[in-house]
Amino acid sequence: MIGAGMGAMAAAARLAVAGHRVTVYERAETYGGAVTRFERDGFAFDTGPGLLPLPAVYRDLFLKTGKQPLEEAVELVQVDPASRHVFPDGTDVLLPNASRAGTVDALNTALGSGAGDHWGDFLVRAREAWDRTRRPLLEEPLWKDWRVLGEREPYPAVPHKRLLRTRRASTLDEIAAWELRDPRLTALLDAHALAYGLDPRTTPASAAVLPYMEHAFGTWYVRGGIRELARAVYERCLARRVEFVFGTEVTGIVEKDGRAAGLELADKTVTEADHVVAGVDPVRLSGLTEHVLREDGDARPERMSPSSGRFTVLLALRGRRESGAAHRTVVHAPDRTAELDHLCRPAGSEEPARPTVTVLRPDDPALRPDDEHESVVLSAAAPVAPAGAAGWAAGDTADDRFADLLVSAAEAAVPGLRERLLWREVRTPGHSARETGAEGGAVPPPALAAADGRFLHPANTTRFPGLYLVGGWAHPGGGLPHAGMSGALVAGLIVEGQDFRGSQ
Template identity: 75%
Template sequence: MGRIAVIGAGMGAMAAAARLAVAGHRVAVYERAQTYGGAVRRFERDGFGFDTGPGLLTLPAVWRDLFIKTGKEPLEDRVELVQVDPSSRHVFADGTAVALPNASRAGVVAALDEALGAGAGSRWGDFLVRSREAWDRTRRPLLEEPLWPNWPVLAGREPYPAVPHKRLLRTRRAATLAEVGAWELRDPRLTALLESYALAHGLDPRVTPASAAVLPYMEHAFGTWYVRGGVRELARAVYERCVARRVEFHFGAEVTGVLEKDGRAAGLELADGSVAEADHVVAGVHPLRLRGLTERRLDDDGDVRPDTAARPGRFTVLLALRGPREAGAVHHTVVHAPDRTAELESLHAQADEPVRPTVAVLRPDDPALRPDAEHESVVLSAVVAAESDRHRSEWGERLADLLVTAAEAAIPGLRERLLWREVRTPGDGGTDAGSGGVSAPSLAAGEGRFLHPANTTRFPGLYRVGGWSHPGGGLPHAGMSGALVAGLIVEGPEFRGSQ
């Protein structure tokens, strides 16, 4: 079988590496950092531990499939998965709060009716039914198959269904997620709930296609999960599976170029002057970096053009708290922004004064992440405008203060319990995420602006993997990209995805 050189040790790259090794290929991974996992990192201090990347998992079946296909030891033998219930608690701008049960449509409908008033739950439940229709229409071409050569069909077709409008006596099709909220949910709190799923991926709901309705549907249908010990444990398990399948890892190995021989990718050039020859190259890096490594444009003449503009990034505050986690504390709370318009405008350009964004508060009940039962570790995060020097200045400290203020709605006595805090800006991840930008899952419609470049390239022998390639960002999508790339290399261009 062939030699495979993989650039980067992110989750998608490792997923591809493990599958290719099982198929009989000799796989070597070259990572310029000193560890694996990409954005799935951990910070530790004084006995406290924090996930600095994703803190929750949806669609665990993607990673279960990886472990089944790469050995007899299932995922649950390597990590402990715990369903988070409630999946989230939402605190809205008017002070109203609601806890949403995990993966229960009836439970969510009842909770929303009780918290927001009769009818709110049924409107959300009807929305989920329509979201499922969008999911069914796009699941296979957007998640389970390589990007079609005729991808413009996806770019122009809005899979979210039109909704009958009684007054107009006709149907009306929402073009954006914001229109779904305004026309169908008709409650600013339900709209905030809907839009929070887009904001978490750095998407402005005013321009994001209605097909983004699949994002809340995924959580509703497949549940929200926590990895005991932190999501970094999932990265460890995938890395160890790769090592067990004899994947070679080279850390601190800076790739400076992709070799070309006879018109195809033939290996890698490294910063130390060495060369790693290969029959195929798999690149788990940002499109801009890959373009530099190949010295050729990979998005010409019909390819999906990646959004190379600076993407919003994740601003994170890690909190070390004295005192035990109170009984009944919720794992995941979303504290919504007080000013929707100001928040959305701040995604595109930083204001002179920081704007309080929608804040996610993660409070895992996990002994592995705290020194003892008399302390608690908490992660606050928000998506903000692209990385800049302001994040590391007094402006960034004021933004961190705003996140802490928001978190007081989720954590009783927060300021009195605070021992110390650590601020992590979008650029602190040390990955190829384009200045710490958040990569969103691929979405249909929107004239193709919400798709990602295909896993194959116009440079034969070179493949893209990870969150900056099809099918986009997020832990489940990264795992899917690894499966697609492995299938394309093992089965060739006729590969059409899992059946």
């Protein structure tokens, strides 16, 4: 197995339980892929995902791989309120966790009568899109006839009184303009796309499933940070006798009798295998084999374009976290067009616009030296550099300029932020590129239906017999739940073969 990301480890544990001997080769010195942690002076920070949607995926993993349930391996905490939103006009609203009625009431009170009702109606339609795509885009191997998923927009048509007919939105942008009709609700919808680096102007309407997932299944935090989830999955793999070899670069996939039969390592060592599972992005994978992996008619081999990364600022603050502070605050951008235009241009190509900033302030003693200090994580979608370009470089003044924009935005969420600041650590998509190997540090979004298949990821199987793809760059795409499901799908395909029809 190549890579020790969350999807690869999920597959490894399941395969080991099924009787396979599994060895994982990881170029870094630790496990988890993008689920990493930074520690300094008694402060600790999640530098990848900070919250866990749809924890049922990992509950199922622990159920299927041993007697210890997930809740005995980590402490899951439901985040309530789910989020606070600060809009450019000064409007401020707290949204409850997993409550449609509560969300409608909160939005009606904060934004004006009718606004919450528009959002509530949108969630009902988003559920239809979720019901139509949940199985094929999360729980089943990618259909051979994947074009069907690309042709059909699962988000329902909406009656239009003036036109006396229905019309079907094709993008999130059209949902916002036709159905939400409030710039603050548009910003609320945009934030769910931007969390994955997606431009709502071109993202299909089927992405309505992203806010629906959070609404339906809640927002969860892992006590000690999301890195604790990676630790738990890693330890489950060890308990099932999965072997890990860290600090080892895979340089090639060995072919024998027309199938993947092992790996070549940087020291020229060759290891044999009955199956090879690759948890790497398509660019890196293409350098490991000359074998044709896909042909016309297969799922698209490349990631979606443009692809974006995550820019993160870690703040060490003096002073006690105030009582009642929201775990997550989203400070929305003052100029939507400028933000989205900047996201679509190569990194470093122009002066950045102030982005939508997510501020995470977990009330967790494990992340701070004592109760008189606080660790805070700021994050925003950021452009990545094209192949061969410099992009985000360590110590670049562009890094500091963009970081300053995030800190300025966060002042709306953290009282007295600048006076409390001890130090900050800036992490750009360049850090992610070096740590995960993903070109430019891009972050893979979940697979989405419609848009002619442009938002689908490569299937877990390939034309190279014996080679399987796992993790965020393969079906069903990025995000912790989707990565975990990719592990379940790959394990099912290897254990049950072509008869495997998906997770139950």
